[in-house]
Amino acid sequence: MVQKPLHGLKVLDLTRVLAGPYATMILADMGANVIKVEMPGRGDDSRAFGPFLPDGTSAYFASLNRGKKSITLNLKKEKAREIFLELVKTSDVLVENFRPGTMEKLGLGYEKLKEVNPRLIYAASSGFGQTGPYREKPAYDMIVQGMGGIMSITGEPGRPPVRVGVSIGDITAGLFTVIGILTALYQREETGVGQMVDVSMLDCQIAILENAIARYAVNREVPGPLGTRHPSITPFQAYPTQDGYVIVACGNDTLWEKFCRAIKKEELLADERFATNPLRTKNVEILEEILKPVFQEKTTAEWLVILENAGVPAGPINTVDKLFDHPQVLARDMLKEVITPAGDRLVAANNPIKLSYADTNLNPVVPALGEHTREVLESLGFGDKYDDLVAEGVI
């Protein structure tokens, strides 16, 4: 009963670096048979991103490409395209994150591929999408974070902008791409045909802007950065303690009451400036001046005990090392080893989707460049041409 939920799903993977590989990583974790097509000799750009493991494998590449197969094909060569089209015939899904137009220039655009395989789901993840005036502009996560608004509401008021510390532009595009692929697979059960999935990093940034759009749409006030504060809930932020910070999240008036009693500031409950959440938000700076000296009296650990005992949502700001021995992270098996071709081991984030009747854990095997080329060629009947294809630079 416990098997991989997407076992048997064939995915042809032309992706590089992050947004696309993140999408096919999730598909691979779920059991899809992902064949990663890489450029002979060089491979995915991220194979060159440090830091490296002792055997020379990029840690970045390893964590994103576990559980995939790697074949090499130089798609600029006619023979490589012939082999590629054979793979398309038997694939359910193709994923690429080239700049729009790249596949068409190779003669491998969706219009061509659907003639070869009408059931193919062709997913393209790009910076700005397959349409619109920006479609051919170069995009990196950083560009999209700046253009899409998230950087304008992240950081401290009056200070320089900051980037979200992870490549959220790439990662959300990867997640929406997976949703698009699985939705198209659902629809294919009914229609029998595939379709094109077009996901843009910029569009995805708009889609995650949450209440910033609603607030601007209603009151035309341009949202700015608020440090650790929430725009409309108070107190809901980090306070400096004797030795660090503690986050307090009072989402409603009941929690506000518990909070005031827990920190022994019951007098605030009678203060009409703080009687409701909208009032507390309006008077947030006055409240902060009152609370600051209170929090500096104890350590973060002491405050966490006090607030937890009072039933007030609170937490620390963990650095990444803290996650490696965090009891909940360990209990959920969220950090697992992946294994490089030479047997080096690296801790990576596991798949966060837990299914009751299916195995969704990452498959730890990281492929060497072209490790599966011979096997895949043999399955297509090109096995006897392997040496010639190497000599010609096709694989």
Add this chain to the structure above:
Amino acid sequence: MVQKPLHGLKVLDLTRVLAGPYATMILADMGANVIKVEMPGRGDDSRAFGPFLPDGTSAYFASLNRGKKSITLNLKKEKAREIFLELVKTSDVLVENFRPGTMEKLGLGYEKLKEVNPRLIYAASSGFGQTGPYREKPAYDMIVQGMGGIMSITGEPGRPPVRVGVSIGDITAGLFTVIGILTALYQREETGVGQMVDVSMLDCQIAILENAIARYAVNREVPGPLGTRHPSITPFQAYPTQDGYVIVACGNDTLWEKFCRAIKKEELLADERFATNPLRTKNVEILEEILKPVFQEKTTAEWLVILENAGVPAGPINTVDKLFDHPQVLARDMLKEVITPAGDRLVAANNPIKLSYADTNLNPVVPALGEHTREVLESLGFGDKYDDLVAEGVI
């Protein structure tokens, strides 16, 4: 041919506020028949979150719950649970984001519901997951952002921590929940039975930490915040200009060369401190001192033209208002109106997944609390009991 890809999919939606409603919003945009079950008289907590439209509808609620149906059921009442179980019988998917144990206390846990409907996919999105020592702790986005590491790598070095300006803890959990549901639906085609999808906000934060985990796993250096900088690519950050900021993203040595020529600093190409990306990253502070005065010579708009003409990826830092007339956002139809029960209109982010043979645009109709209760009760054969059920506080 062009229809909603998930049309016919029946989703029973018990979610509140953000992570769960974000997941069912995507399902509704894709055409699923989402029946949102709310508490009589009060409804989803987010109906009380400002700002409000003229008719009193919360803009926050409206943007997340467009295209869903709303029924009221007080699940603490026996008769409400009877009606609920009738709905479970005909549903494909149930989504809830209660604290673990809540549904069991109501006698509506997954073990019970799967007896009623073995094909049901039961998706639970929670702060810490259904297992582990933290399972019953209260969680808000802010707590999870702090605990999961992302806050420790977002912000300026040496300055206080900052929150990612959107509720990325909730939103990524919502996205992974959708992926879990669609994966379980895919597997159900083969097995004929449903299963439980268990997604934790904290797990999802680990899953998006990207190279921060790989870097720590390899070199045991704890990653910290870097302002707008990328940890391993240089130059890849925002520089202050005469009137704002410009983001520059030189992802490889070719772009570095184009960049130096574009800003008329060809001498940097001969400087061995900057000869490779690892060297530029090592000497990033020296490089920044050289580049700072250069960027202050011109405006952001001027730099964008110069860098674009040179083929160097670059971009502005847009505030949210800029998105409302951004040519690419408009071309991609990423901002669309939703319509409240009284006919008020509000701009919201559209679904970013574009499918070639299906309509994935948001359905703009926002439900009033309990607007569809009568219709749904009638479909279940309880229509004649409507007034009694209201009187008893069941609906």
